[in-house]
Amino acid sequence: MNKIAVLIISLLLFLSSYYVGSKILTLLEKFLKFKWPVLFWMIFSLLTLSTCLTFLLFDKNVGAFVGKLGSYWFAFLLTALVVFGLTGVFYRIASKLMPLSDQNETLITLGALLFILLFIGYGFWQGQAIKTAHYQVNIDKRAKSDKKNLRAVLISDVHLGYINDEKKFEKIVTKINALHPDIVLISGDLFDGNYEALQEPQKIIKELNRLNANYGTYLCWGNHDAGETFKKMKALVAKTDITLLEDEIAIVEDTFLIAGRKDSRPIGSQDGKRQSIEKQLKAAREDLPVIILDHQPSTINEYGGNVDLIVSGHTHQGQVFPFNLVTNAYFTVDYGYYRKENVAPQVVVSSGVGVWGPPMRVGTQSEIVAIDIKLK
Known part of the structure; x- marks a missing residue:
């Protein structure tokens, strides 16, 4: 990001902070007789600075404390900006229809602040909770190994970084192993765009190697697995037992492709542009079940009937209401199981196991996906 963009975004964040801070300071002075506005603005400025450092230094490590603080403050600032903005519009409209006093405006602002605190409190809790989604997929092909059933465990959008750290990833790996997968699929955005945000990369390597599946773990890149520190991301994956597929095909023990x-x-950058795999698919063995790892579900129409299952992520299902309405309108499928007119390919889109941006979820869930595949 160039310096002008950094300055503009920083300015917008500080202006937003001033708007939100003014509302809160008014309440503090009115109800608590608060008399230290300079101290208040110093704290608000430091919190906003932590957000600027966290989100604008894409190739630097600002430390776990600052990174977490900046992320949570961003969630508060964004939510407060929207809610205070909407209540301000409501007050101006209502004041034209009926007489309203300054006290009415203060009470509306107080109600808005209480709503903000409840909203983000629930969102923070929901963002850390991890659920398991289950799907049954039937594929009309026979594996050479005569294996009739296959359990694939899918995760996407881990977004390893300040919020989704080593401790959270350890919990994710433990939950995956408890599902006894035949294969683990990671459909992109393993990283959050900044490798340097990892505080203990060796622990991430250890946890990736702890994934326990009969046929191993397979990974494709997502849109955040890119940028200035991409080579370091790729080097970390190379130190694990994970099979990275970059527009490539692998035949897994005569069982599936x-x-x-x-x-x-x-x-x-991701070390070169995305390449077509159409020729590879045509040359591949048509008798085996074909699974595609592709991060964004906007690409599902690229594949024909020789593909049996596509697994994706990316959308987070909007992550925070009402953005799930946006992703649902934009993508053919933004979440769950999809199959057009009962013909191949089938699609499963995960809402993701991590969070991005504001570390919260409202109306969506962080999830691990268990896909039970029944073969012919």
Whole structure:
């Protein structure tokens, strides 16, 4: 990001902070007789600075404390900006229809602040909770190994960084192993765009190697697995037992075929552009079940009837209401199981196991996906 963009975004964040801070300071002075506005603005400025450092230094490590503080403050600031803005509009409209006093405006602002605190409190809690979604997929092909059933465990959008750290990833790996997978699929955005945000990369390597599946773990890149520190991300994966597929195909023990894609719209470099795998698929063995790892579900129409299952992520199902309405309108499928007119391919889109941006979820869930595949 160039310096002008950094300055503009920083200015917008501080202006937003001033708007939100003014509302809160008014309440503090009115109800608690608060008399230290300079101290208040110093604290608000430091909190906003932590957000600027966290989100604008894409290739630096600002430390776990500052990174977490900046992320949570961003969630509060964004929510407060929207809610205070909407209540302000409501007050101006209502004041034209009926007489309203300054006391009415203060009470409306107080109610808005209480709503903000409840909203983000629930969102923070929900963002850390991890549920398991289950799907049954039938594929009309026979594996050479005569295996009739296959359990694939899918995760996407881990977004390893300040919020989704080593401790959270350890919990994720433990939950995956408890599902006794035949294969683990990671459909992109393993990283949050900044490798340096990892505080203990060796622990991430250890946890990735702890994934326990009969046929191993397969990974494709997402749009955040890119940028200035991409080579370090790739080097970390190379130190693990994970099979990275960059527009490549792998035949897994005569049982099924897996293809993994580079992201269609990465945020920065991914060592070359996405390449077509159409020829590879045509040359591949048509008798085996074909699974595609492709981060963004906007690409599902690229694949034909020779593909049996596509697994994706990316959308987070909007992550925070009402953005789930936006993703639902934009994507053919933004979450769950999808199959067009009962013909291949089938699609499963995960809402993601991590969070991005504001570390909260409202109306969506962080999830691990268990896909039970029944073969012919």
